[in-house]
Amino acid sequence: MDTAESKKEEADYKRLHSFPLIRHTDMPEEMRVETMELCVTACEKFATNNESAAKMIKESMDKKFGSSWHVVIGEGFGFEITHEVKNLLYMFFGGSLAVCVWKCS
Amino acid sequence: MPVRHKAGTVKSKQGSTSQSKAPAAKGPKAAIKKKDDEDGTEMGDGADEWLQGKTLVKPPDQLDLTEAELKEEFTRILTANNPHAPQNIVRYSFKERAYKTISSVDQLAVHFVLEGNLLHKDSDEARRQRARQGLQEEIIVETNAEETEEEISETPVDGAEDAGETEEGGAEERPDSVEVKAGKKEQKLTNQFNFSERASQTLNNPLRERECQTEPPPRANFSATANQWEIYDAYVEELQRQEKNKEKQKATSKKDDEKVKKKTMQVETQSDDISKVSKAAKIIERMVNQNTFDDIAQDFKYFEDASDEFREQEGTLLPLWKFQYDKAKRLSVTALCWNKVYKDLFAVGLGSYDFTKQGRGMLLYHSLKNSTFPEYIYPTPSGIMCLDIHDQQTHLVAVGFYDGCVAVYNLKEKSLEPVYKSTAKSGKHTDPVWQVKWQKDDMDNNHNFFSVSSDGRVVSWTLVKNELVYTDVIRLSVGGAVSDGLEAMQIPTTACGTCFDFHKQIDYMFLIGTEEGKIHKCSKAYSSQFLETYDAHNMAVDAVKWNHCHPKVFISCSSDWTVKIWDHTIKNPMFTFDLNAAVGDVAWSPYSSTVFAAVTTDGKVHVFDLSVNKYEAICQQAVVAKKKTKLTHIEFNPLYPIIIVGDDRGYVTSLKLSPNLRRKPKEKKGQEVPKGPEVEVAKMEKLLSLLREPDISPQN
Numbered sequence: 126m127d128t129a130e131s132k133k134e135e136a137d138y139k140r141l142h143s144f145p146l147i148r149h150t151d152m153p154e155e156m157r158v159e160t161m162e163l164c165v166t167a168c169e170k171f172a173t174n175n176e177s178a179a180k181m182i183k184e185s186m187d188k189k190f191g192s193s194w195h196v197v198i199g200e201g202f203g204f205e206i207t208h209e210v211k212n213l214l215y216m217f218f219g220g221s222l223a224v225c226v227w228k229c230s
Numbered sequence: 231m232p233v234r235h236k237a238g239t240v241k242s243k244q245g246s247t248s249q250s251k252a253p254a255a256k257g258p259k260a261a262i263k264k265k266d267d268e269d270g271t272e273m274g275d276g277a278d279e280w281l282q283g284k285t286l287v288k289p290p291d292q293l294d295l296t297e298a299e300l301k302e303e304f305t306r307i308l309t310a311n312n313p314h315a316p317q318n319i320v321r322y323s324f325k326e327r328a329y330k331t332i333s334s335v336d337q338l339a340v341h342f343v344l345e346g347n348l349l350h351k352d353s354d355e356a357r358r359q360r361a362r363q364g365l366q367e368e369i370i371v372e373t374n375a376e377e378t379e380e381e382i383s384e385t386p387v388d389g390a391e392d393a394g395e396t397e398e399g400g401a402e403e404r405p406d407s408v409e410v411k412a413g414k415k416e417q418k419l420t421n422q423f424n425f426s427e428r429a430s431q432t433l434n435n436p437l438r439e440r441e442c443q444t445e446p447p448p449r450a451n452f453s454a455t456a457n458q459w460e461i462y463d464a465y466v467e468e469l470q471r472q473e474k475n476k477e478k479q480k481a482t483s484k485k486d487d488e489k490v491k492k493k494t495m496q497v498e499t500q501s502d503d504i505s506k507v508s509k510a511a512k513i514i515e516r517m518v519n520q521n522t523f524d525d526i527a528q529d530f531k532y533f534e535d536a537s538d539e540f541r542e543q544e545g546t547l548l549p550l551w552k553f554q555y556d557k558a559k560r561l562s563v564t565a566l567c568w569n570k571v572y573k574d575l576f577a578v579g580l581g582s583y584d585f586t587k588q589g590r591g592m593l594l595y596h597s598l599k600n601s602t603f604p605e606y607i608y609p610t611p612s613g614i615m616c617l618d619i620h621d622q623q624t625h626l627v628a629v630g631f632y633d634g635c636v637a638v639y640n641l642k643e644k645s646l647e648p649v650y651k652s653t654a655k656s657g658k659h660t661d662p663v664w665q666v667k668w669q670k671d672d673m674d675n676n677h678n679f680f681s682v683s684s685d686g687r688v689v690s691w692t693l694v695k696n697e698l699v700y701t702d703v704i705r706l707s708v709g710g711a712v713s714d715g716l717e718a719m720q721i722p723t724t725a726c727g728t729c730f731d732f733h734k735q736i737d738y739m740f741l742i743g744t745e746e747g748k749i750h751k752c753s754k755a756y757s758s759q760f761l762e763t764y765d766a767h768n769m770a771v772d773a774v775k776w777n778h779c780h781p782k783v784f785i786s787c788s789s790d791w792t793v794k795i796w797d798h799t800i801k802n803p804m805f806t807f808d809l810n811a812a813v814g815d816v817a818w819s820p821y822s823s824t825v826f827a828a829v830t831t832d833g834k835v836h837v838f839d840l841s842v843n844k845y846e847a848i849c850q851q852a853v854v855a856k857k858k859t860k861l862t863h864i865e866f867n868p869l870y871p872i873i874i875v876g877d878d879r880g881y882v883t884s885l886k887l888s889p890n891l892r893r894k895p896k897e898k899k900g901q902e903v904p905k906g907p908e909v910e911v912a913k914m915e916k917l918l919s920l921l922r923e924p925d926i927s928p929q930n
Contacts, residue, residue, distance in 0.1 A: 207451050
């Protein structure tokens with residue numbers, strides 16, 4: 126019973142927490158929406174490979190908004206970065222992933 | 231002899247020098263003269279000055295010779311004999327064994343010897359050299375040798391020095407020089423006879439260095455820790471917030487009133503800062519305006535045109551304030567109405583009479599106390615065509631729109647939307663609403679008003695709680711009164727109502743002016759019957775108004791240039807005035823039964839006083855700034871002796887009537903004021919009776 130319940134809870138949790146949640150950003154509205162959508166797409170596409178997802182995000186961002194973007198995707202990490210103002214997005218996705226995208230040349 | 235000879239030689243030298251000098255002096259002179267001739271007047275005395283300077287220089291030890299001495303001729307004959315050769319050479323002759331003088335002396339004297347190393351190209355030596363230097367050079371040497379020879383032969387004079395040089399160069403090292411020469415000559419063959427070399431050099435633009443340094447884009451630091459519990463917490467928090475929001479929305483949707491309250495609270499809190507000072511600001515604004523327009527205020531209150539005393543009948547209009555609002559500039563004034571309680575306040579309806587340029591409209595409230603900015607502003611999506619302020623509840627104003635809607639605005643409400651508005655469901659007109667008029671409250675004490683429109687309906691609107699309830703009072707038809715019971719058979723062709731007015735005393739009676747130029751007298755009691763129809767005008771009736779004092783008299787005006795005054799019991803007009811332009815509006819004065827004013831499209835205001843002049847206006851004055859501006863509406867202030875006129879540019883002008891235009895009350899102040907209305911009625915009656923008799927007599 127317990128396992129079933131916990132499974133159900135977990136499913137619930139996954140379902141409820143699947144949406145992207147922006148934790149911190151200083152991007153302008155349009156850019157933020159675009160970046161967020163890109164992150165969601167990448168994470169869904171490479172659900173099992175964070176490296177590929179990060180690569181995809183970075184390359185797309187470089188194309189769209191100029192070079193020197195950095196992307197970190199992971200379930201647990203601490204970081205201290207310097208970024209260009211108006212070019213940072215830190216968001217959670219899928220209940221367990223943290224994505225940090227910033228620009229700094 | 232030698233001395234003599236010496237002297238001679240000296241002499242001869244002198245002579246020769248002087249002689250040679252003279253031609254030398256002459257020579258250049260002549261040459262210069264020649265040159266002068268050739269060049270025209272280029273050279274002047276400058277050349278002579280130069281020559282004189284030359285001739286004046288004399289050696290200090292020069293002999294002074296007499297003319298004769300100077301003219302003495304010395305003949306010298308040049309012979310082939312060498313003067314230095316000995317004449318008497320004696321040699322021993324072995325043949326004759328004796329000393330003998332040799333007769334033939336060698337006359338040759340060598341002064342200068344220079345050994346050259348020029349070779350003839352055909353000579354053996356030259357061939358040998360060529361053989362030594364190889365074939366290629368040989369050819370070049372050959373060709374160049376030819377060229378140089380040609381060159382020299384061609385330019386014997388000016389090339390003399392060059393030739394010398396080449397010879398000297400050649401003396402040093404023959405083949406090299408030839409080579410050098412060959413290099414030179416190969417470059418270019420210039421015209422030898424008429425050649426001048428020209429060269430120019432353009433300025434090279436100077437180079438300049440410039441540099442600047444940009445500031446690096448601003449950066450910021452950010453740090454965070456991502457791990458599972460952080461992410462989880464964030465999601466949970468977000469979900470909780472969302473749920474709260476949902477609950478809030480549900481709560482608000484459940485309780486509308488609360489929501490409204492909240493909203494108003496929000497509005498209040500938002501505009502808190504302004505609303506606190508709004509009253510003070512308003513007072514200050516009015517004070518400033520009072521100061522700025524002090525002269526107008528003085529005129530309004532105290533100025534009486536003194537010149538009226540000297541004009542028997544005529545009067546003038548004094549322009550006072552001009553009301554305008556920037557956002558209403560393109561619109562024309564379509565309605566004016568004074569507030570019956572606050573007599574400095576009036577409403578202006580703005581829209582357009584041009585049906586091709588319909589669009590937004592505006593409802594403005596102006597006050598005489600502040601001419602610069604409206605007291606209230608209500609922008610409307612459709613142009614306003616008419617409005618009426620409620621007599622008692624003066625915060626209520628009924629408005630008719632071009633799109634057929636009628637609406638009621640409440641000045642006490644803060645919103646810019648009308649409190650009541652007719653919709654397509656609730657019987658709105660299908661054509662522009664031309665006039666609205668408040669009525670007395672009905673038996674349930676509900677406010678109600680009437681409206682007339684081009685669709686031929688006259689509708690009564692009642693304000694019941696949150697909605698407008700409509701009742702069709704009458705439908706106009708072209709065929710006049712559809713009274714003969716065959717109405718069902720007839721094809722209902724509707725007539726377009728353009729204006730109406732309700733009788734001041736008889737509650738049920740009202741007049742309707744139509745686009746066909748007819749005026750119908752109707753009763754609220756009969757929805758399909760006209761009490762009377764007057765063939766009033768040839769064009770649309772623009773306004774119809776009952777007299778304020780006399781119960782039988784009304785006035786009408788039309789685009790056919792005429793204003794007509796009627797007794798409603800008589801089918802023909804009592805007075806007809808032609809104003810020479812389409813008449814936009816007409817209004818009875820509130821203070822006299824015989825005074826009325828009309829505005830025409832040529833920008834003039836006409837004021838009549840029938841008791842003074844039955845035939846012409848006692849004041850006819852253009853009041854617009856620009857020629858093409860049309861006046862559209864006019865209203866008398868119910869208290870003060872001023873009128874307001876609106877034009878098609880959105881301006882409203884207030885005008886003061888000069889004493890002649892309102893003479894009555896002044897003259898008979900002492901006696902007649904207490905029974906004012908009766909006097910006015912009597913006055914009008916007197917006028918009418920004068921007319922009626924000739925009018926009636928032909929009928930009889």
